[in-house]
Amino acid sequence: MVDAVRRRGAALFLLLLLLLASALHGAPAASVNRISVETAGRGELITVIASADMQVDPRTVWDVISDYDRLADFIPDMRSSRVIRRDGDRVLVEQTGEFGFLFFRQPVEVRLAVSESPPGGIVAHAVGGNLQSMEGRYAIESLPGNEVRLSYSGRLVPGFQVPPFVSRIAVRSTMDRQFRALVQEIVRRDLSIRGPAR
Incomplete structure (x- = not known):
């Protein structure tokens, strides 16, 4: 038995x-064939260049990067994100969160003037908040083999009262986590819409 x-x-x-x-x-x-995030700094200025090659529908990429009211649901270190005003392809977005690395945590508040160019990209720059300056650009590009490249380039001056190298490490760590989470959400939504079969 x-x-x-x-x-x-x-x-x-x-x-x-x-x-x-x-x-x-x-x-x-x-679905992600390549992803890279690079940062550089000179004085207080920090630059970020990131890109990911994915086999996803380009419309899904656009839907995720322009989903301002839900970004805080899947972007680490972002506490809130909401549209304050929309006028055609011009959007005013308010976001709160933090830059962090090990013991260092810096609250961030920013109000972004966003210019949309669907389905190709987004340009944004800070018009308020506690960053000295910030500007960023997303670009969506179709590649051979049904691949899509999402690229991001940004420049910011934190203006935090800490040594610049600490700010650079915190921003680099945060931006790396946030870009990878954005790509992960794009892949997740693409699979939920189109299913696993390719």
Whole structure:
């Protein structure tokens, strides 16, 4: 009796392993083929250049990067993000969050004047908040092989009362996490819309 139960348990375990292996074999390849985030600094100025090549629908990329009211749901270190005013392709967005690295935490408040150019990109610059200056640009580019490249370039001067190298490390760490989370949300939404089959 005990042997029969063990044999049934072993058979069930093997069946589950086979089903799992079959599911993994049929799963799509990774949708993100390349991702990079680079920062540089001179004095208080920090520049960020980031890009990701993905096999996703370009419309999904646009939908995610322009989903201002939901950015805080999936972007780490962002506490809130909301549209204050919209006038055609001009949007005023207010965001709060923080830059952080190890023990250092710096609250950030920014009001962004956003200019949309769907489906190709977004340009934004700070018009209020506690950053000395900030400007950024997203670009969406279709590549051969049904790939899409999302690129970001930004420049900011934090103006925090800490040594510049601490600000650079905190901004670099935060921007890396945030860009990767943005890409992850794009892939998640693309899979939920189009399904796993490619």
